[in-house]
Amino acid sequence: xxxxxxxxxxxxxxxxxxxxxxxxxxxxxxxxxxxxxxxxxxxxxxxxxxxxxxxxxxxxxxxxxxxxxxxxxxxxxxxxxxxxxxxxxxxxxxxxxxxxxxxxxxxxxxxxxxxxxxxxxxxxxxxxxxxxxxxxxxxxxxxxxxxxxxxxxxxxxxxxxxxxxxxxxxxxxxxxxxxxxxxxxxxxxxxxxxxxxxxxxxxxxxxxxxxxxxxxxxxxxxxxxxxxxxxxxxxxxxxxxxxxxxxxxxxxxxxxxxxxxxxxxxxxxxxxxxxxxxxxxx
Amino acid sequence: xxxxxxxxxxxxxxxxxxxxxxxxxxxxxxxxxxxxxxxxxxxxxxxxxxxxxxxxxxxxxxxxxxxxxxxxxxxxxxxxxxxxxxxxxxxxxxxxxxxxxxxxxxxxxxxxxxxxxxxxxxxxxxxxxxxxxxxxxxxxxxxxxxxxxxxxxxxxxxxxxxxxxxxxxxxxxxxxxxxxxxxxxxxxxxxxxxxxxxxxxxxxxxxxxxxxxxxxxxxxxxxxxxxxxxxxxxxxxxxxxxxxxxxxxxxxxxxxxxxxxxxxxxxxxxxxxxxxxxxxxxxxxxxxxxxxxxxxxxxxxxxxxxxxxx
Numbered sequence: 001x002x003x004x005x006x007x008x009x010x011x012x013x014x015x016x017x018x019x020x021x022x023x024x025x026x027x028x029x030x031x032x033x034x035x036x037x038x039x040x041x042x043x044x045x046x047x048x049x050x051x052x053x054x055x056x057x058x059x060x061x062x063x064x065x066x067x068x069x070x071x072x073x074x075x076x077x078x079x080x081x082x083x084x085x086x087x088x089x090x091x092x093x094x095x096x097x098x099x100x101x102x103x104x105x106x107x108x109x110x111x112x113x114x115x116x117x118x119x120x121x122x123x124x125x126x127x128x129x130x131x132x133x134x135x136x137x138x139x140x141x142x143x144x145x146x147x148x149x150x151x152x153x154x155x156x157x158x159x160x161x162x163x164x165x166x167x168x169x170x171x172x173x174x175x176x177x178x179x180x181x182x183x184x185x186x187x188x189x190x191x192x193x194x195x196x197x198x199x200x201x202x203x204x205x206x207x208x209x210x211x212x213x214x215x216x217x218x219x220x221x222x223x224x225x226x227x228x229x230x231x232x233x234x235x236x237x238x239x240x241x242x243x244x245x246x247x248x249x250x251x252x253x254x255x256x257x258x259x260x261x262x263x264x265x266x267x268x269x270x271x272x273x274x275x276x277x278x279x280x281x282x
Numbered sequence: 283x284x285x286x287x288x289x290x291x292x293x294x295x296x297x298x299x300x301x302x303x304x305x306x307x308x309x310x311x312x313x314x315x316x317x318x319x320x321x322x323x324x325x326x327x328x329x330x331x332x333x334x335x336x337x338x339x340x341x342x343x344x345x346x347x348x349x350x351x352x353x354x355x356x357x358x359x360x361x362x363x364x365x366x367x368x369x370x371x372x373x374x375x376x377x378x379x380x381x382x383x384x385x386x387x388x389x390x391x392x393x394x395x396x397x398x399x400x401x402x403x404x405x406x407x408x409x410x411x412x413x414x415x416x417x418x419x420x421x422x423x424x425x426x427x428x429x430x431x432x433x434x435x436x437x438x439x440x441x442x443x444x445x446x447x448x449x450x451x452x453x454x455x456x457x458x459x460x461x462x463x464x465x466x467x468x469x470x471x472x473x474x475x476x477x478x479x480x481x482x483x484x485x486x487x488x489x490x491x492x493x494x495x496x497x498x499x500x501x502x503x504x505x506x507x508x509x510x511x512x513x514x515x516x517x518x519x520x521x522x523x524x525x526x527x528x529x530x531x532x533x534x535x536x537x538x539x540x541x542x543x544x545x546x547x548x549x550x551x552x553x554x555x556x557x558x559x560x561x562x563x564x565x566x567x568x569x570x571x572x573x574x575x576x577x578x579x580x581x582x583x584x585x586x587x588x589x590x591x592x
Contacts, residue, residue, distance in 0.1 A: 012398060019393055023407040025464045030414070032432055033422040045428070049435035091317045098314035102307055110319050117326045119577045121525050123546045124570040127553050127563050128332035129325070151321025159318055178303075184310040213415035215528040216546075220554055231417035235532055246425055253418045264413045268406060275412060276472045 030257065037061070037250040044246055060251035064237070067245075070252055072226045073233035080145050080229060081211040087150040088158050088207045089200055096162025097188050101174070111163075117156035122148065123216065130220055144221045145229070149211050158203045161277055165199035166192060202274030205267075209275075212260070230256045330570070336563035343557040355564035365565070367540040368548035371455070375544050376523040378459045383519050384512070386463060387470035392500070394471070395478045405475075409468035416465060420532040423461045424448065427533075451541035454534050458542050461529050466522075470515050477511035478504065510583075517580040521573055545569050 036044060037060050039053040064070055098104075099111050122129070133144045149155065173195075174187050182190065193200075218232045225236070234256065237249035264271050340351045359365045390408055394401050411419055426432040427447040434444030447453045481504060489499045505512070527546045530536060536543035536551065543551075545565065553562030 015393065015396055015398060016400075019401070019404045022390065022393070023404060025460075026411055026468075027407050029419070029422045029426065029464075030410070032426060036425065036432075045430040045435075047430070047435055048439050049432050091321070094314040095318035098311045102311035102314065104308040104311035107311065107315075110315055113327065114315075114318055114322045117322050119574050120326055120330055120570060121573055123525055123527065123549065124566045124573070125326070125329035125333050126549070127336060127559050127566060128329040130554075131332070131336075131559070132329065147321075148325060151317060152325035153322075155318065155321065184307055188314075209413060213417070215415075215417050215531070216550070219531070220550075231415050231528070234417055234421055249421060250425060253421050257414050257418045260413050260415075261410060264410065265406070268409075271413060272405075272409060272472055275469060276476070 030261070033250050033257070034254050037247055037254045039247055041247055060247040061255070063245070063248040064252040064255070067248065068233060068236055068252070069226045069228075070233065070255075073228050073230050074255075076142065076227065077212055077230040080142055081208050083146050084149045084211040085204050085208045087146070088155050089203055091151065092155055092158035092162045092203060093193060093196065093200065094188070095159045096164075097166050097192055099159070099163045100166035101171075101192075102184065114156055114159055117153040118160070120153055122153050125153075126216065126220060133221060139221055140223050140227060141221075142227065145211075145214065145217055148217060149207070149214065154207075154210055157277075158207060161203055161206075162196065162199055165196050169195060198273075201270050202277050205271055205274040206277065209260075333563045333566045333570070336560055337567045339560045341558070341560035341563075343559055348560075351560075355561050358561065359564055359568070364540060364543070364548065368543045368545050371540065371542055372524060372544045374455060375459060375526060375542070376520055378455070379462055379523045379526075380516060380519050382459060383463045383467050383470060384516055387467045387515065388474050388512075390467065390471045391474035391478055392504070394475055405471075408471055411465045412468045414465070416462075416528040417532055419465050420461055420529040423457070423529075424533050427457055448534055449538055451538055454538060454542050458526075458529050458533055461533065462523075462526065470519065473511055473515055474508065477508040481507040513583050514580065517576060517583065521576050521580070524569065524573060524576075 035052060038056050038058065039050070040055055040057050040059070043050060043054055095114070099107060099114075129144065129148065130139070133139050138144055169192060173191055177187050177191050213231060214229065215231045218229045222228055222232065228236070234249065234253055237245045237252060239245055337355055338350060338352060339348055340354065341348045394405055394408075428434075429444075429446040429449075433447070437444040445453050447457045485503045485507070486499060489503060494502065524544075525546060526544055527550065530542055530544055530547045531550075534542045536547045546569065549562050549565040549569065552558045552565060
């Protein structure tokens with residue numbers, strides 16, 4: 001399988017075949033979801049299965065947005081993820097910059113306190129977080145879903161990425177700016193921050209996706225349907241007898257997944273590079 | 283910045299200037315890190331202390347009881363067959379996931395590393411589920427894995443009578459593992475691909491002169507050269523696998539029976555369905571200790587293998 005200088009022609013064909021077969025479990029579910037979401041109920045479980053719908057229908061899409069407050073969920077997910085992303089970029093770049101550049105007493109200890117968050121998955125502390133939110137009257141509000149990812153354990157990776165990036169910036173740029181009379185905030189805001197676009201991009205992608213996909217926290221903190229986020233909403237498509245409304249659910253899922261997939265296709269390089277950094281997490 | 287410094291000698295003024303700049307710099311430093319540090323203290327460290335304290339108390343919200351019971355919750359846990367089965371489910375899940383995930387990730391990375399024309403398209407395919415939410419991905423797989431769903435439909439066309447995947451202990455476990463693997467294997471694949479591209483070509487050229495076959499090259503050159511990444515990826519994947527929750531909740535609800543009732547799902551059930559907060563906290567502490575040990579192991583190994591990091 002390793003490179004050889006004179007590859008046989010058939011071995012190339014085998015490799016392509018192998019890759020095509022391996023693509024199936026990655027691509028087919030999404031394709032199947034989209035196609036099934038246009039099938040009428042009766043066709044969903046037909047044997048043998050139909051790949052393309054025999055009868056195309058958009059009824060599942062109508063049902064998805066009329067039977068449940070789907071657009072509320074969409075709006076909630078979008079605004080929460082946006083707020084979390086903007087906030088995380090701001091706080092993690094400030095802290096990352098200070099930890100990389102500014103020498104102040106106790107910096108190492110404080111950095112260690114922040115890093116500790118990497119060892120503590122939010123599942124561990126979900127009970128006290130819930131009790132804390134309850135004590136502050138924040139249960140069934142969006143506050144926990146905004147504040148926890150922005151300032152809690154999930155933001156540690158962002159701080160870490162930003163710090164690593166600022167460490168790699170040549171310090172001469174900042175020294176020149178300082179001699180020109182710029183204060184520390186000016187140096188950060190006018191020099192360092194604009195230069196960190198690639199790191200900010202990585203942080204933005206990781207953070208947005210994490211918030212967009214959050215499930216345990218909304219499940220625990222939210223109880224009013226109209227306040228749900230999309231992941232929590234997607235599992236609400238059952239009829240009054242508790243039976244799954246599959247095509248309606250698949251329509252809702254399609255509307256949730258496709259926009260993100262399209263963004264991914266256009267900004268692949270940033271996504272792959274950014275998300276690969278989650279590998280740093282432990 | 284002092285005005286009087288200007289009248290003194292230049293070196294003196296620069297020094298004063300620097301001293302005051304530095305002092306103000308401290309304050310700026312504290313201000314910059316304040317939100318993040320406060321966030322970590324209030325949202326991570328205090329809750330961690332709280333979860334340990336809660337775990338030492340008998341706390342049932344419905345009965346509104348809260349009293350200190352020492353290690354009672356832990357002795358109860360140790361004797362709870364549900365806890366045993368959830369530890370077992372987590373072990374099986376983690377072992378299955380890591381084996382399958384790491385093998386597949388490495389295989390795909392080797393395939394992509396052949397650099398045939400058009401491989402970037404395949405890289406996109408393999409990576410795409412990473413950006414799909416786990417709930418959405420689980421919903422789709424749940425649909426396909428129904429007794430009369432797509433997968434059994436296609437199997438029937440081949441004359442195979444497929445099982446009721448999610449209602450049958452072993453196949454349900456396989457299903458939740460497979461769903462997670464195809465969702466996230468792209469990440470590990472990218473890490474492996476980067477490592478593979480860092481292996482010096484001369485080694486392979488030398489091996490070819492020695493007439494070493496592809497498998498031999500893979501075993502004697504590739505694997506040793508990427509072993510740091512291999513170790514890192516394995517540990518990260520183990521830690522990630524312990525936090526599994528969403529697809530269990532969507533696909534199996536921990537069932538059938540307790541077959542897929544992994545630790546976090548067990549914690550969720552005890553805490554938020556049965557409202558036993560003290561007991562759930564003890565489960566949280568157990569989870570924390572496991573993750574902590576694995577993380578320390580990871581840092582230890584990183585120190586040993588990777589030189590350019592912190």
